[in-house]
Amino acid sequence: MNTIIALLRGINVGGHSKLPMKELKTVLAELGLTDVQTYIQSGNVVFQSGRTDLPTLAEEISVAIGQSHGFAPQVMLLHLADLKTAVSRNPFPATDEQHKTLHFYFLASSPPDPDLAMLETLKADSEQFALIDAVFYLHAPDGIGRSKLAVKVERALGVAATARNWRTVSTLLEMGTAVSA
DSSP states (O other), X not given: OEEEEEEEOSOSBTTBSOOOHXXXXXXXXXXXXXXXXXXXXTTEEEEEESOOOHHHHHHHHHHHHHHHHSOXXXXXXXXXXXXXXXXXXXXXXXXXXXXXXXXXXXXXXXXXXXXXXXXXXXXXXXXXXXXXXXXXXXXXTTOGGGOHHHHHHHHHXXXXXXXXXXXXXXXXXXXXXXXXX
16 A cells, blocks of 8 residues: 555635535545545645556546535645655755744646746745755745745746645654554
């Protein structure tokens, strides 16, 4: 069995695309996924599956949610090993104190032609960023809500992205490791 991390984009934000985690777990179980666990209400899931074609599985999850809840969120799936690699490559110190200032943007694919120069012009003096394969790392000590760079990441990279803060990433790593044990 493979341990897989699902990152659903844009659910339970501002009263839109409501999807209670209990209902999400039911949808995933109906697709034959096992050991389904969720973390907070923003679409973070760890599960087990024998499936290896993650793009097809992501589409099936999105369609199933669309059928049950009337909207089909973008779903990004990562093997546990991919999450471990993203954490190990993090170029910025990852401490509990930075749980709200360090963000991992998981990308649908490695950007073929990222406009990092544009992001460099937008970043605040206190901000740092790095693009490593299909993960964009942003350290924004003044908060992501105030970051001009954060708003433009997806456009500058040219691929779909979904961001998670350090606390969420580290918790998903812990959950995935426990499920795979």
